[in-house]
Amino acid sequence: MTGERWHQVEELFAAALEHPLPERERFLDQFCGEDRDLKREVVSLLACDAPDERLLEIPPFLSADGSNDREAAVIGRRIGPYRVRSLIGRGGMGAVYLAVRDDDQYQKQVAIKLLNRGMDTGYMLSRFRQERQILANLEHPFIARLLDGGATEEGLPYFVMEYVEGVPITDFCARGGLSLHERLRLFRLVCEAVQYAHQHLVVHRDIKPGNILTTKEGVPKLLDFGIAKVLEPGASPAAALTRSELRMFTPDYASPEQVRGLPVSTATDIYSLGAVLYELLTGQRPHRFHSEAPADLDHAICEVEPVKPSMAGGSELSSQLSGDLDNIVLAAMRKEPQRRYASAAELSEDVRRHIECLPVLAREDRWSYRLWKFVRRNRMAVIAAMLISASLVGVTVVALLQAGRAERRFELARQLANAVVADIEGPLEQLPGSTATRAQMIQTVLRYLDGLAREPGKDPAFELEMADTYRQIADVEGNPYRPNLGRSAAALEHLQKAMAIYERLAAPAGTEARALAGLIATSVAASDIEARSGNIAAAETRLEKASAIAHRNRARLVPQTEVLLHTRLGDAKLRTGDVHSALAIYRRAVDVAVRWAGSDRGMEARNAPFVSYVRLGLAELDSGDLYGALRSFEESLRWAEAVSRQSAATAYEHATVAGAHRLLANVLGNPDNLNLGDRPQAILHARAAIRIGERLAATDPRDVRIREGLATAYRSMGVILLEENPEEALMSLQKAGAISQHLNAGQPASAKLRHDAAVDQMLTGECLHRLHRDREAIQRLEAALDVAKSLTATSRLDQIPPASLVARLHRDIGGILVERGDHDEAYSNYSKAVALSEEAAQRNPSSMKLSREYADSLESMGRYYATVAAHKPNLTQQSRAWFQKSLDIWRSLKARNVAEPYATTRQLQVAALIAKP
């Protein structure tokens, strides 16, 4: 880099930091003009800006290993309230001692794990305190309880655990000469404990035989649950990306994601369980390492397939190991987390099926898997370097098409297409900046799909799959409910192709229920896209068509289709302002969903009541039926909690629990909504939402939607606290802002993200005003106003439409100006607020939210005149007239018996203002 160029970068970097985040993009555009390279350079540096984070902690020197002396010195000492008796064992991190409580007449025995290395004890302990409650709540007969933790006088961290008298599970099996079935049964108990912990959102991260002690009665006890997480530094997303992780795992049982420093999840434990099972069955560890060098570990764990257990030899059990057990172990140990068993319960279930001689779910990896892996490897290269185009995928397909026998070709290409689409939709979706790659990969898949479509002689099942693939592609291209490429036209075109196939298959015999469901879902998807593009009429037409097809075939409808259709029909009614029809339709959706969930144990069915109740509640809220909304949100919470307790629950299901808490907080006491005025309850729910969100975000730091949800929860908390406790509210809003900022970094700001950023600015401005920091407040509010004005209306239900956002900002700014004595400017702001909210309320008279906004604007105008009247008494009348208008709105709402008890409260408040002399 030339000095001049670097100097330019330096200046621009510093200048950009002076601008609030939402403006940086524009500022850089302005400054850089045609110089795209300059902009790219600065943007990428800004993305790596983290002023509160150090690049790394400089490690202290440590004197040479003298563990024997050290351990001897600990015996007899006191650690916390415990007296150390003897050494139990030692590991890489430290040693474990047997101890008794010094002040305890019962002399209860505990195990103390004392760490010996100099790590950041203060940070670690604060993390431990965060985790302690959760870990202490893990109560399971096969999990050793964590009792306490702290630091010794020298500052060495320790953990106190239930003392377990037992031996590692592998030793137990070997010494006791357990039979194959006895081993499998013991292993299933371990799975049960892991499953239990996962349901409590705790991932072990270091499952190995040494952590599974088995008592002489044959009861397994898992040690050290959650400790690995506490010991791991850096929870923030930026830190997670640096290579600073102290690798805590034991390589023999560590998963590829741990070796590579990728996020760990419950799937990580499934892998380690697989590795333990491998050893239980074969007496061998699954991998051979040449050395402990990172490159060798990486190669052995991430690249090499373990030898099948039945081929591993060395065990008297070898001869009994069937293909099923091979498949089970290897399915648990797959390199890609998403291809392993979905849960410990599922793994355990497969083991049970094997014991009872039922067919197991795990399948041998065939050539299709290797092909998939090839695609995947190339895909990783694509993302990592952004250099290799997706044409590589194409090359593979061509080669395979030429090589394979004719009847295999379809099958191959279809599987490949599905695998690639699944990747485009799945992990890639979350990667910022992957849009271009996703688009290219879609092109490739489409080329082959279109080619296949032209080939004659396909069977209906195959055609159905093709239609599904077209639909998936359209989703990626333009489904407004998920991250998409924003290509509405292409999406519609491919939906059309899918529709044509579904229609052909659904029409004649009328037996193909899946085609019918696909047809309706495709029409609904097309309607979604039209609606988001602003073509409301076209959206309605598509929806009516779907509805008509559904009606004609109502006897054959699956509940899934009914729920989907009803929610969208309800949305459409809500869009046109017909809240009452929307309510009726949503209620039907709820009925169907509840019945469906009662008869089908699948996750989609179990989630349907939550989804329907949330929509119903939001519509009730908008219609002013506050108690109705409360009931619906409570129901949604009940369902979400029930589903999240299911063994197959994923992060999504836990996120729904957080979502329900958020909605409850809002209806109970969020002053931005019509609300029930129960602020203490609201705070409890907001806190619950934050707690769950934080845990989820820590489990998978890359899931964008979880972080969005967390930001929303912090925002709600901020709003609820704003009046009573602006300091704390400000902290909460800053957390929301920081998360949004991080999400925003490195990707073009979507309307939603910009909207959220504007709301954050606005709320922060309001907080600052309450804290009498008016100059900063005005800056924030004006920045928010700029963004809000540039936003166009979006159709999301849970957002304040930009018009009311703008109106509110004008009111806020007006309020500060009045206090400053700038009456003219204040007046101009208030007038704009009144005009905007009046127009919005008239356009949509049944929306309570907008009525309320209008009443707020009128009231603020009244307050303005009341302030000015202090100097010019003749304006008192004016002030009363505005209050009166506001009062009229609350009265009319009260007369219609909606928005109670909120309307009454507000009516009384305004009446009091009028009565003031």
Next chain:
Amino acid sequence: MPLDVTKLLVAWNEGNQAALDELIPLVYQDLHQRARNYLRQERPDHTLRPTALIHEAYLRMVNDKVPEWSGRAHFFAVASRVMRQILVDHARRHQAGKRGSGVAKVNLDEAIVPSVSDNSDLMALDEALDRLAEFDGRKCRIVEMRYFGGCTVEETAEALGIAGITVMREMRLAEAWLRRAMLRGDSASV
């Protein structure tokens, strides 16, 4: 020894670059030796912060003939650079030892080890700093002093003859640049 170091410091301060070349090995040898002896005499599990070592070395190596206002800061600038070298050397040797024999055996001379089992971050930072220094030596010095020498903003500013606010500003860009370089793990730049 104090005399040499003090003389060289003064010379370097007066603009003699060759003085620095003589200074560095002196300081390296001293810090390295001290760390080893110190830790050998201590209880086995003792840890020693690199910054503590530098502070102690300053008191020992620099006599009071050097004006406090510039000598101290300049000594810290040198010591920071040396400390970086020591840490990276140890990390490298540690790594090589592990890779070579398969079983990690630390020889007698290796009485001290940086206490992190995985030193890849340290080495990544070291490499990134080298690349940064190719076109912006000052930022490299700033990061060295702040990280490896544990210097305050004021000390860093004084040693480099710039304002504290400049240190903070440059540090922020340098950290962003380094973080990016460490994440990429390559030498890409504009």
